[in-house]
Amino acid sequence: MNYFLALTLTVLLLQKTVAQPALPPTPQRPVTDTYFGKTVVDNYRWLEDMANPETAAWFKAQGDYTNAVLAQIPGRDKLIDTFADYDSHLSVRYGEIKKRGNTYFYRKTLPTEKAGKLYMREGQKGAEKMLFDPAAYAPGKTYLMTAFTPSSNGQKLVIGLQEGGAELSTIRTMTVATKTFGPESITAVFGGEVSWLPDDSGFLYTPNNSMDTKDPKGNLNTKGRLHKLGTNPATDPDLFSIEKNPDFGIRADQYPIMFYSDDNTQVYGYLGTVDRRATAWVAPASEVGKPAIAWKRLCTVTDSVSSFVKLGNQLFLESVKGAPNGQILVTDATNPNPAKATVLLPEGKQRITRVGSSKDFLFVTLSDGINEKIRQYNPRSRQWAEVPIPLSGTTGLEAYDAAHSNEVLAYVSSWKQPTVVYDYDPVTQKLVSSLFDVKVDYPGVADLVVEELEIPGHDGTMVPLSLIYRKDLKRDGSAVCFMNGYGAYGNSSVPVFARQRLALLNKGVVVAETHPRGGSEKGQAWYKAGYKTTKPNTWKDFISSGEYLIKNGYTSAGRLIGMGTSAGGVLIGRAITERPDLFAAAISNVSCSNALRMENSPNGPVNAAEFGTVKDSTECMALYEMDAVNHVTAGTKYPAVICVGGWNDPRVIAWQPGKFAAALQNATSSGKPVLMQVNYDNGHFTEDKAVTFRNFANMYAFALWQAGHPDFQPAGVAKK
The missing domain is CATH 3.40.50.1820 (Alpha/Beta hydrolase fold, catalytic domain)
Known part of the structure; x- marks a missing residue:
């Protein structure tokens, strides 16, 4: 089938066309299916076989x-230059800022760099140190850092690495003090995210079955696993899966994901799916590592809970059950029961878009469909207050270390407003410009x-x-x-x-x-x-x-x-x-x-x-x-x-x-x-x-x- 590879130059006198090679032909090979009495002819089923050399040649x-x-x-290359020029207006870009103790970990990208590197500093004004450059990880190959997760004491990191944009990461552990990698190399972890054990002796993760993004069984019947530092990942036990929990009704296409509450007192088993209605279980953190975790049901799809946050002994639930714009419920964290939960924030005209927390405060983002505002709740005083972000648009709050601190990063952006970053203290309700905010002036914005x-x-x-x-x-x-x-x-x-x-x-x-x-x-x-x-x-x-x-x-x-x-x-x-x-x-x-x-x-x-x-x-x-x-x-x-x-x-x-x-x-x-x-x-x-x-x-x-x-x-x- 060498005609797939033939690119004969010709001039096509078509509407708005340019001199170009001949379009590679595509044979039609009909496959007929019947779906509940409806006949459907698929002329291009053969293109689904991407392992077939003929199909690969067609794509090539x-x-x-x-x-x-x-x-x-004309203009294509100038457009690339324009993108690069606008990128250079921002002197540095920060992302994923996380704090452990007094150490800040963050991704930083300069205009001259294709992708970000991992940095740290002691205190916001401390000396900056580069921890990891993914471009130097394997000479001759192109790696990107998908994610990084510091341990609770900040002495260890799990870093996710990807090659070729596959999103299926290889995760490695790093000792921060020496910048050296441990022996672990665990493949096929989607996004590279993990949840550290409370004592930092290991982490919870859910890998795919294969690094091949085209493997039809790559993400079916996956298992939530436990890895202890220094052990062979091949022996990592299965803690949460169809096999481990046969009575949970877990489907083959659902991801069994485990993670800890911010205060590390509870562990959650969550079924990852595109359904916004969560199915989850909860257990004391001490259950991890036992032969079988004593799970309790937290919520199921009929509860219409989309997220949950633990503060103290209370579990706050975002739910749309009977409330299409969303409501906030509160229930006992140890024995959660959405059906008997108390309504903390009833449904209003504005839609709840996100829920988050710091050490002592709950944050709820509400939208009128375009612009957002954020409210904070103090469970101790039972008082609500507005977060005083001065600009309108899309807003957000991200705790630097929700387990131990009320220090929060706040941001706002809009169609014509570049992102502005603040540091926010919910105790004093003071908002100040963040050290991670970078002023930028782009051409033409004032004329929009x-x-x-x-x-x-x-x-x-x-x-x-x-x-x-x-x-x-x-x-x-x-x-x-x-x-x-x-x-x-x-x-x-x-x-x-x-x-x-x-x-x-x-x-x-x-x-x-x-x-x-x-x-x-x-x-x-x-x-x-x-x-x-x-x-x-x-x-x-x-x-x-x-x-x-x-x-x-x-x-x-x-x-x-x-x-x-x-x-x-x-x-x-x-x-x-x-x-x-x-x-x-x-x-x-x-x-x-x-x-x-x-x-x-x-x-x-x-x-x-x-x-x-x-x-x-x-x-x-x-x-x-x-x-x-x-x-x-x-x-x-x-x-x-x-x-x-x-x-x-x-x-x-x-x-x-x-x-x-x-x-x-x-x-x-x-x-x-x-x-x-x-x-x-x-x-x-x-x-x-x-x-x-x-x-x-x-x-x-x-x-x-x-x-x-x-x-x-x-x-x-x-x-x-």
């Missing part, structure tokens, strides 16, 4: 073709306008829409508009400052952040209105947002770009298959595009709780409806599309966007290009700035080219 040829096309787009709107959806429901644009915008339909959407898992699109978005805004592009059903902008009901059988509302709200923008002169159909990422692949895939006339270009980034086949991917079973399962007749038909691949129709004039897949992606396997690209390439009659970008040095995302800048510049440049932006048009090509 598609990637080479795409790279050749993208390299010829933000509009928060509600527009009518397809069924009359009012749908939020956030617009950012330059104040000199002419609403005559001539502006290019970049419209982004997600709408899944109850995750809302919140106001945060993004340098890459600023690069578009400073080119006169209108940026539209949509808030379709499936998110939680309007609470639990908004989430459930874009979930499983109601999922069509998600892409229909996105379509309605585009129609509003065109009708009101912000843009026109020939200049509208749509983008969806990950689960937002359902949104963008079905938006362009339902309304191909509405868009000039679409970006389908690491996208769930073939919903009917998601359960056949390694990360698919765990996501059935969000999208549905083919094993249920009703949910199966809902999956078919949200499946973009199965709604591609031959002879349709589709917009220009760039699909993106990460070869090492553990969340959305690359054949999901790959099959969508193949279907569109064989079906479209518009003459507009359909590309399949393959990132071999990336997974679902990456911290590596060089890779990230290139990836987003590729997507943006392609879309801006096809939407007619003058900075991205090849010389000699007539505008249409």
Whole structure:
């Protein structure tokens, strides 16, 4: 099949095109399935076999073709330079600041560095010392630090390392005083997170079964394990799993995760899943290490508890049971009972978005759908108070050391406000600028306008829409508009400052952040209105947002770009298959595009709780409806599309966007290009700035080219 590798240069006289290699052909090999009486023909099932050399060659040829096309787009490389220039405005970036005793551990990244290094200092004003540089970990290889977890005494660290953006980390232990690694090397720990034992003699962790992100059994029947420092990880005992707890009803697709309360008096067994309703058990910390842990039920899905925090002898529960905007309940920590818990903070007009704590205080973040505020609660005085953050937008509090201190880092950001960081003392309620706050001034920010709107959806429901644009915008339909959407898992699109978005805004592009059903902008009901059988509302709200923008002169159909990422692949895939006339270009980034086949991917079973399962007749038909691949129709004039897949992606396997690209390439009659970008040095995302800048510049440049932006048009090509 050497035609997959053949890249014959030719000049394609197509609308808005450039000199480019020939598009690699994709054979159609029909496979017929019957789902509850419905016949479905899958022409691209063969692309799911990524271990097959023919499939690997197809992806390689598609990637080479795409790279050749993208390299010829004027403005692409300048966009990369702009991203790097904006990055250089921030003299240093801090992240994941954690305190143990008087020692601060943190990630620090300089503009000249691709990724962060691990540092420490004694006291905030102490001398800074570098502990670990992942770039120097293995010469000749590229490693990134996924996570670091200090022990309670700050003398040891567990560091998670990844290669190729896979997110499946190898974890190592480090002695802080000597900066030396211990003998442990434990593979396939998702994200590299662990929970240290109270005496710092080891840690709890849950590994995958394989480092292969394409292994269909890699994350099934996983086990919560205990590792004692200095022992062979191969002998680590199983403490929490289907085998260890056969009466708990644990499913194969659920992650059995164990972690301690902040005060280290309790251990929790938690079933990790995409279902926001927690299933968890609790036991005294002293039970860890016994032949069998004496677990007590903490909550189950019917309790609709999404998070819990222990302070003293009380357990505070965030629950949406009978309260779509959320409420805070309080119960006895030793014998928790959500059904008999007391309502501490009843449901209000504002939605509870996050709950956290310091040593003595509970913090609750509430949102009006766009802007957030934070309230604090003192269990001793039983008093509530407002946290006095002076700016509006997305806010947050993170305790430096919730077990031992009330010292808290506070932050706020918005669509046009770079993140501002404070230190906050809940005892005095004093907020001061943090040493970790870095002042920054970006070009063009002062000229930006933000509009928060509600527009009518397809069924009359009012749908939020956030617009950012330059104040000199002419609403005559001539502006290019970049419209982004997600709408899944109850995750809302919140106001945060993004340098890459600023690069578009400073080119006169209108940026539209949509808030379709499936998110939680309007609470639990908004989430459930874009979930499983109601999922069509998600892409229909996105379509309605585009129609509003065109009708009101912000843009026109020939200049509208749509983008969806990950689960937002359902949104963008079905938006362009339902309304191909509405868009000039679409970006389908690491996208769930073939919903009917998601359960056949390694990360698919765990996501059935969000999208549905083919094993249920009703949910199966809902999956078919949200499946973009199965709604591609031959002879349709589709917009220009760039699909993106990460070869090492553990969340959305690359054949999901790959099959969508193949279907569109064989079906479209518009003459507009359909590309399949393959990132071999990336997974679902990456911290590596060089890779990230290139990836987003590729997507943006392609879309801006096809939407007619003058900075991205090849010389000699007539505008249409």
